[in-house]
Amino acid sequence: MRGKEKIFLLLAIIAAMGVSCASASFNRYYLGVAIDVGINIILAVSLNLINGHTGQFSLGHAGFMAVGGYVAAKITLVWGSALPAGAQPFLFAGALLVGGIVAALAGLAVGVPSLRLRGDYLAIVTLGFGEIIRVIFQTSDYFGAATGLTGIAKLTNFGWAWGLAAVTVYVVASLVNSTYGRGFIAVHDDEIAASAMGINPVRYKVTAFVVGAFFAGIAGGLYAHHKAVLSPGGFDFIKSIEIVVMVILGGMGRTAGVIFAAVILTILPELLRGVAEYRMIIYSLLIIGLMLTRPQGLFTFGKKGTAS
Amino acid sequence: MDWFLQQLINGLALGAIYALIALGYTMVYGVLRFINFAHSDVLMLGAFAAYYLAPPVASALGTASVPTALVVIILSAAICAVIGMTIEFLAYRPLRQRPRLTVLITAIGVSLFIEFTGQHEKVFGAATKPFPTLLPKKEIIVGALRCSSNDLVVVGLTAVLLAAMWFIVQRTKVGMAMRAVSFNEQAASLMGVNVNAIISFTFAIGSALAAIGGIFYSMRAPGIEPLMGVQPGLRAFIAAVLGGIGNLPGAALGGLVLGLIETFFGGMPGLSDYRDGIAFALLILILLFRPAGLLGKLQTEKV
Numbered sequence: 001m002r003g004k005e006k007i008f009l010l011l012a013i014i015a016a017m018g019v020s021c022a023s024a025s026f027n028r029y030y031l032g033v034a035i036d037v038g039i040n041i042i043l044a045v046s047l048n049l050i051n052g053h054t055g056q057f058s059l060g061h062a063g064f065m066a067v068g069g070y071v072a073a074k075i076t077l078v079w080g081s082a083l084p085a086g087a088q089p090f091l092f093a094g095a096l097l098v099g100g101i102v103a104a105l106a107g108l109a110v111g112v113p114s115l116r117l118r119g120d121y122l123a124i125v126t127l128g129f130g131e132i133i134r135v136i137f138q139t140s141d142y143f144g145a146a147t148g149l150t151g152i153a154k155l156t157n158f159g160w161a162w163g164l165a166a167v168t169v170y171v172v173a174s175l176v177n178s179t180y181g182r183g184f185i186a187v188h189d190d191e192i193a194a195s196a197m198g199i200n201p202v203r204y205k206v207t208a209f210v211v212g213a214f215f216a217g218i219a220g221g222l223y224a225h226h227k228a229v230l231s232p233g234g235f236d237f238i239k240s241i242e243i244v245v246m247v248i249l250g251g252m253g254r255t256a257g258v259i260f261a262a263v264i265l266t267i268l269p270e271l272l273r274g275v276a277e278y279r280m281i282i283y284s285l286l287i288i289g290l291m292l293t294r295p296q297g298l299f300t301f302g303k304k305g306t307a308s
Numbered sequence: 309m310d311w312f313l314q315q316l317i318n319g320l321a322l323g324a325i326y327a328l329i330a331l332g333y334t335m336v337y338g339v340l341r342f343i344n345f346a347h348s349d350v351l352m353l354g355a356f357a358a359y360y361l362a363p364p365v366a367s368a369l370g371t372a373s374v375p376t377a378l379v380v381i382i383l384s385a386a387i388c389a390v391i392g393m394t395i396e397f398l399a400y401r402p403l404r405q406r407p408r409l410t411v412l413i414t415a416i417g418v419s420l421f422i423e424f425t426g427q428h429e430k431v432f433g434a435a436t437k438p439f440p441t442l443l444p445k446k447e448i449i450v451g452a453l454r455c456s457s458n459d460l461v462v463v464g465l466t467a468v469l470l471a472a473m474w475f476i477v478q479r480t481k482v483g484m485a486m487r488a489v490s491f492n493e494q495a496a497s498l499m500g501v502n503v504n505a506i507i508s509f510t511f512a513i514g515s516a517l518a519a520i521g522g523i524f525y526s527m528r529a530p531g532i533e534p535l536m537g538v539q540p541g542l543r544a545f546i547a548a549v550l551g552g553i554g555n556l557p558g559a560a561l562g563g564l565v566l567g568l569i570e571t572f573f574g575g576m577p578g579l580s581d582y583r584d585g586i587a588f589a590l591l592i593l594i595l596l597f598r599p600a601g602l603l604g605k606l607q608t609e610k611v
Contacts, residue, residue: 113457117599128591278428288421291403291413295410
């Protein structure tokens with residue numbers, strides 16, 4: 001089983017790289033949307049670890065994304081010009097990694113207070129944390145204050161976005177399906193019963209936050225180098241909500257469903273561009289309609305089996 | 309000292325508005341156990357109702373007079389009460405037995421729907437509109453302190469409304485039913501409480517308070533636009549959690565604390581940029597030491 005998953009991961013990365021090599025022949029607009037989809041898959045799958053598998057309710061995912069994005073963008077902005085062109089991908093990889101690690105530290109900072117809080121209180125703390133991050137970036141001159149960072153090198157391509165999306169899916173799925181990872185689901189199902197069985201809910205919650213934040217940070221780095229500009233307004237509460245909606249529509253704790261939801265919810269607003277003025281109205285009505293008719297998630301059929 | 313008193317006055321006026329809005333969050337949470345994200349948009353609709361009602365009412369009762377203000381406020385509150393009940397009936401009632409998270413996402417959907425519909429040019433339009441003067445405005449100056457008569461009216465009316473809420477919830481039959489539904493919905497319905505009617509009533513009251521809060525907020529703001537509800541709504545939400553969500557005096561206290569924090573930090577040079585962040589940071593600190601809010605009671609989970 002594990003070997004099979006590794007092969008799938010490898011195939012996915014090779015496919016992503018292959019498509020990426022041919023990317024010059026694609027329509028730039030479609031390519032841009034495809035990269036957006038890849039980034040959103042990373043965000044949704046990583047949030048799914050926190051909200052879906054572990055059953056915590058985080059409304060601050062955009063905050064982690066902002067941390068990773070700003071840190072990675074700053075790194076390539078500062079050192080990018082000093083290095084030769086050949087070293088750029090390595091710098092980019094390093095920047096993404098550092099961004100992810102700093103975001104993971106932020107996740108640790110949120111995960112630790114969450115030990116004492118649950119439900120709505122946790123939701124507001126994570127929401128507050130996301131807002132604090134935004135305010136810090138918005139007031140810090142080093143990070144461009146309210147205007148944000150501009151002139152970031154466009155280093156993200158299809159291969160990076162989808163390759164890292166495959167890595168994220170692989171890591172989250174194999175983490176949850178491992179012996180250790182059953183603890184996430186146990187904490188989700190019943191915290192008290194889990195701790196009675198000798199599972200330490202605190203450790204699992206913090207792990208979920210740290211891992212989730214790490215990948216959100218990576219997604220932020222990809223996003224920064226895809227859009228070439230970062231502004232604090234792009235990481236507000238609405239962005240967090242968008243990611244939460246992906247997780248819920250996909251079916252909490254179902255990786256495949258969440259991936260589908262991320263794809264559909266990224267493409268849908270683009271398809272609705274033709275009716276631009278009604279676009280967001282239709283989007284919101286769809287959310288309401290889906291919740292009324294398919295609250296268990298769009299792609300949830302039958303009983304929940306394993307977490308993949 | 310003067311600076312301190314001045315900020316205290318401003319903070320109280322702002323806090324009173326937050327308290328009004330926070331009451332709506334907390335009451336809905338009390339009966340349905342979910343955070344009604346659309347509350348902040350009902351607040352915006354209240355302000356717009358007043359915006360459209362003010363000219364015709366003013367032509368009948370005189371511009372910027374007390375009767376005009378009263379009629380406009382009451383009519384807007386009534387409109388929002390109906391809107392709140394409609395939202396509950398259409399979007400939340402079918403989901404009553406579903407997991408709370410489902411309802412929460414629906415509430416977010418409703419909120420986005422109202423915001424984006426409001427921004428459409430055929431509805432309100434995205435541009436900021438000047439809010440009409442409802443009340444004759446006077447500056448009251450005592451020593452070095454200045455205080456707008458509007459602020460006094462806001463604080464006074466809020467105090468009256470809070471007292472009225474307390475009376476409704478603690479001393480009337482409807483209030484008793486509300487508390488019963490909040491305590492145990494099933495048991496309440498077995499005792500002959502019409503749960504649907506009580507929940508509708510809660511939404512009506514909460515939305516009416518949001519409308520009044522929205523009008524007061526607009527009286528201090530530079531203008532109104534379809535996204536104006538987001539910021540005060542978020543603050544009021546924090547206030548409700550800060551005081552202990554589901555707890556009425558807690559919401560009032562939380563609102564005041566938040567209003568004071570915001571004006572004090574906003575008034576300090578160098579810190580004003582961090583105002584929003586500090587409100588959240590303090591909230592997180594308080595929740596770390598009192599995980600159920602200032603006045604909330606922590607419930608131990610039973611197996």
